[in-house]
Amino acid sequence: MKASDVLLDGFFQKDSTNPRAVKQSMNYYLRYWKWFVLSMLLCFTAAFVFLYYFVPVYRVGGAIMLKDDSKGSRFFENPVVGELEDFKSSQLTENEVDVLGSYELIYEVVDKLNYYNLYYSKGDFGKLEAIPDSQLPFYFNVSEVFYNRTEPVGDWTIDAIQGDVIRFTVDGSQKTIQFGQTIKTDFGVFVFEKNELTESYTNFPLVIKFHNKHELAGLFSIGLKIEPKDKNSSVIYISLDTSFPERGVAAVDGLVDTYNKNALEDKKEVVLSTLSFLDSQLYQLTADLAVIQRNIEQFKNRRNVVDIENDSKLYQENAVEVTKQLAEYQNQLDILTNLQADLQANSEKSITLGPLSSNDPALLGMIQDFNQELNRLLRLRASLLPENPVYVNSQTSLNNFREKIDNHIKNRISALEITLRNAETTTTTFSRKSNSGPMLQREFEVLTRDLEIKKEHYLYLIKKREETSLYLASVPTSHSKSINRAGFSPTPISPKPSIIYSITLLLSLIAPFGYLFVKRSMDEKLEDKSAISNLSVNMLGELSEIPKKDRGMLMIEDPRNPIAEQLRYVRTSYSLHSERNKSQVVLITSTVSGEGKTFFALNFAKSLALTGKKVAVLSYDLRKPQTNSKLVDAKGLSLTSFLSDKTISVESMLDSGMPMDGFTFFQSGKVPKNPGELIIDERNRELIDRLRDQYDYVIIDSSPVGQVADALALVPLVDRTIYIMRYNWTTKQDIEFFQQLNQEEKLVNPLIVLNGCKVGQGYGYGYYQTS
Incomplete structure (x- = not known):
């Protein structure tokens, strides 16, 4: 179902294409026109009072x-x-x-x-x-x-x-x-x-x-x-x-x-606070920088370095150079040692310095003299005897040269050993310093890391302090520019009478309409004919609601009363559905009490009697007998006494009928102990059969079929059933109950009469709806 259908449900009939249905829906609200007038009166009074006392804004x-x-x-x-x-x-x-x-x-x-x-x-x-x-x-x-x-x-x-x-x-x-x-x-x-x-x-x-x-x-x-x-x-x-x-x-x-x-x-406060903060930070940074720089100075003095990276590189290069020299010194020492060994062996072989020839000219000269003297001795030996003084002198000179060379080599070896030891010491020193370079670099970086950070921080704060000082000198005199100075219109913005009265008019209509709309949407009671339009049962007619001042038992004698003509219409409609020249037993019932069964039964009987017909009315609602003085005869027989006392004959019961405005009325009597059993007694059939012989129409006013089963027990005894429904009384569940009875064929030839019709609720009868 669409939302629009839900919202309009209750405002218009479902068959909204039917102009008559629309008219009925509108008439429903028009019946309450006094509510709308009262609502408008109250709302406009309240609006006037509100406007009067409201202080203008x-x-x-x-x-x-x-x-x-x-x-x-x-x-x-x-x-x-x-x-x-x-x-x-x-x-x-x-x-x-x-x-x-x-x-x-x-x-x-x-x-x-x-x-x-x-x-x-x-x-x-x-x-x-x-x-x-x-x-x-x-x-x-x-x-x-x-x-x-x-x-x-x-x-x-x-x-x-x-x-x-x-x-x-x-x-x-x-x-x-x-x-x-x-x-x-x-x-x-x-x-x-x-x-x-x-x-x-x-x-x-x-x-x-x-x-x-x-x-x-x-x-x-x-x-x-x-x-x-x-x-x-x-x-x-x-x-x-x-x-x-x-x-x-x-x-x-x-x-x-x-x-x-x-x-x-706020801006100046922020700037001044910033300046104070910057000054305190700069003061602290200056002290921290002084401490770091002093620590670096002490570190260089303690480690005997100026530039760790360059010094480490230099130490490494020197270590390599000294290592080369140390190898050269070791070679020289080895050569000299070998030469010394040859000399000390007193061999008559010539000697040579080899690679050392250019390093020691004195030793080279002595070796040359030794080699010359050795060659001379070898020549003299071939021509002279060993005792020859020349030979002896040559031998003596050769030994002197040998001793001289040996002494010189000893001195040179001693010097080389000293030089070699010094070179080894220097090599060790340079290697140690070269190897300690990374450690020194790491220690130095630890010290200088904070130094660089604090230097950058110091320079940044110096810059920000200058910027802050410039900003403080440039703060403008206004944070915003006024486009429109404050002003007001002499016309108040509230309250506005036109709007207030428009809203009042709307509310005065919405309030009663809303109430009626909700009431109608939620009300399950019979409102108009459309609720029974889908029933496969003919409707005899409608009876208007009777004003309180005109209410009574019989209404048909007053020709000015609209209900009189409506009863005539019902009578005519009924005659069209009945067989001519045949006695008719009619059961009058409804779903619940209060729908007007007795009222209709009496007035319907009166309308039939006006046509010259002989009519009897039986009050068969044994559970709720009539209390109206016109319908009660304390001395006469009643249906309850007839059914309870088997000694009472049918003739006596027929003779007890009370004449009433052209028809005969049979009272129900006091409430029996067993109304359900009496209503199914065979004496009922005997009584009704005798009434058929004496009367043209027998009207049975029974109990509500939706509350007790008494009326259903009388169905086999009747020719037709007139089912009374009342506007704004009969509910949709009651209508469904009637539909179920009809489908199950529990009623004989049912016909419907709608009671309590208000102006605009039914289709009406033109002139006869007005007094």
Whole structure:
């Protein structure tokens, strides 16, 4: 089901294409026209009272533009200051909106303006009108306010000012005070002072509603609205809804001024705090740098280094060079040692220095002399005897040369050994220093790491301190630019009578309509014919609802009554469904009590009697006998006594019928102990068969078939069943119950009569629906 169908369910009939169904739905609401009139009367009265007593509210408005480079306003116009990126204005418009609307800022404005209380003049019927401060006949000077009070201070009504005396009423009692007199109340301590309007003011009475600054700030914050032009704009609109427009103008202007002042103070406070922080950091960094540099100096002195990297490289190169020299010295030593061994062996072989020939010229000369003398000795040996003095002298010279060379070699070996030891020591030193280079470098980097970081930090802070100092010198005198100063229109924004009355009209119609709509949507009772249109049963007609003043047992005798014609219509309709010249036994029943069975049975019998027919009416509702005096004969027989007492004959029962306006009525009698068993007694058939012989129509007024089964027990004895349903009484469940009975064929030739029809509820009968 569509949502539109759900919403319209109850307003229009489901068959909305049927104009008659639409008319019925409209007539349903028109029947309650008095509700709509009453609702409009009450709503418009309430609207009038509301407009009369409502204190007009005016809108005070202004606009500012934030000074922000990113939103189009040049914040730093100085080209030098423009380079200071860290201090450029970068406020978000959304944040500034929150700041402007903050309670603390509003309270600061109220406090500066020294606002206390609200003042009204009282007109007819207690109507209040706001009075601006410029029209007050006094000054209200406060010296102390009690903020810890738990209850509001009662209003003062100033009735008159007579000279120096103020007459006022508070809490129903009249009092007087004098100008200049100190007064102490639950509000605080204050005094009234005269002004230029004191003597000429006549707009009494004047009402003072006591409020402290916190309370007034709260009242202002309720009506304050701060909003940007759009999300990409730095223009902010400020509006304040208040009954005191003069105060509103001062409050909005004060709000802007206070906002600018606080914003600039905040900026300067931040900058000064930054400068103080930078100075403290620079002082600490200077001390830290001095300590680090002193530690580095001590480290170099202790390690005997100047430049660790270069020194380490030099030590490595020297170590390599000394190692080369050490190998060369070792070679020389080995050669000399071998030469010494040859000399000491006294061999007559010539000797040579080999690679050392260029290193020791003296030894080379001695070796040459030795070799020459050896060659001379070898020549002399071939020609001379060993005893020859020449030969002996040559031998002696050769030995001298040998000894001389040996001594020289010894000295040279000793020198080489010393040189070799020194070279080895130097090599060890250079290697150790070269190998300790990484360790020294690591220790040095540990010391210099903090030095570099602190140097960079120091330079950065020096830069930022200079930038901060420049920014402090360039802070502008205003945080925002005023586009529109605060102002207000003399026309109040609320209340607006046209809107109020339009809403009132709408509500006055919606309220009763809504109630009726919900009532109709949730009501399960029979409302119109459409609810039984799907039943495969003919309808005899409808009976209008009877006004209370015209209600009675028989209505058909009054020709001016619409129900009389409706009964004639039902009678005619019934005759079309009945067989001619045959007695008819008709069962009148319904689902529940209260649907008008007895009323219809009596009036239907009367309508048949008017046509000359002989009619009998049997009151077979044994569980709920009639109490109307016209329908009860205490001395006569009743159906209950006839069925209970077998000695009573059918003839006696037929003779007990009460003549009544052309038909005969048989009363039910007292409630028996066993009505369910009596109703199925065979004497019922015997009685009805005898009545068939004597009467043209036998009308049986039975009990409700939906509550007890008595009526169903009579179904086999009747020719037709007239089922009574009543508007706004019979429920949809009752209709379904009837449909089930009909489908199960538990009723004989059923026909339906609708009772209690109101104007517009049924199809009507034209003229006969009006009296």
